[in-house]
Amino acid sequence: AQRVTQPEKxxxxxxxxxxxxxxxxxYSGSPELFWYVQYSRQRLQLLLRHxxxxxxxxxxxxxxxxxxxxxxxxxxxxxxxxxxxYCALRMNSGYSTLTFGKGTMLLxxx
Amino acid sequence: SAVISQKPSRDICQRGTSLTIQCQVDSQVTMMFWYRxxxxxxxxxxxxxxxxxxxxxxxxxxxxxxxxSRPNLTFSTLTVSNMxxxxxxxxxxxxxxxxxxxQPQHFGDGTRLSIL
Numbered sequence: 001a002q003r004v005t006q007p008e009k010x011x012x013x014x015x016x017x018x019x020x021x022x023x024x025x026x027y028s029g030s031p032e033l034f035w036y037v038q039y040s041r042q043r044l045q046l047l048l049r050h051x052x053x054x055x056x057x058x059x060x061x062x063x064x065x066x067x068x069x070x071x072x073x074x075x076x077x078x079x080x081x082x083x084x085x086y087c088a089l090r091m092n093s094g095y096s097t098l099t100f101g102k103g104t105m106l107l108x109x110x
Numbered sequence: 111s112a113v114i115s116q117k118p119s120r121d122i123c124q125r126g127t128s129l130t131i132q133c134q135v136d137s138q139v140t141m142m143f144w145y146r147x148x149x150x151x152x153x154x155x156x157x158x159x160x161x162x163x164x165x166x167x168x169x170x171x172x173x174x175x176x177x178x179s180r181p182n183l184t185f186s187t188l189t190v191s192n193m194x195x196x197x198x199x200x201x202x203x204x205x206x207x208x209x210x211x212x213q214p215q216h217f218g219d220g221t222r223l224s225i226l
Binding site for chain 1: 143151152153154155158202204206214215216217218219220
């Protein structure tokens, strides 16, 4: 069965510091990986997906199949980045639901 | 992405009662996924609902506790039956279309349930 692991429950950094939120997965096939973000009192929303290979709000994530990782990175954290971040996997069968990691709370202090 | 509306947004319920959560989408979708997010936890899939057939439940979830309806391609309901404090969670719906199966999943605002 597929699994998503986010080893850090909480990551606290200062404004301007680099951020890396870790995500590792286990799945025997070829997965799709996503990062979702949930700001305080807001709905869960898609931040980025690996097949898009784009940068959203300064965040990037690269799928490393060798290390089965999809870490989320940002070179300079902003206070407004403080939120809950969830890594999620979808089996690349074209029609399956998401498996979520437990989430990492990012706190960016001034 | 589709506009997803969930009602109610929150409710406080008495132990032993039941509550039905509604999910409306502004376009036709093949599947409706229902998730639960317990306090401080990640999202867990409850069941997948197709129109015209019984929902498929994940391990640990049963139809008697979480009956689901899917009367048409734009609407679904999830009922939380005989509630206990352990059912206090956020419940979310997420539509998926076979024609757009390569699109990412989006979520409603969720229904925050508190059971006293």
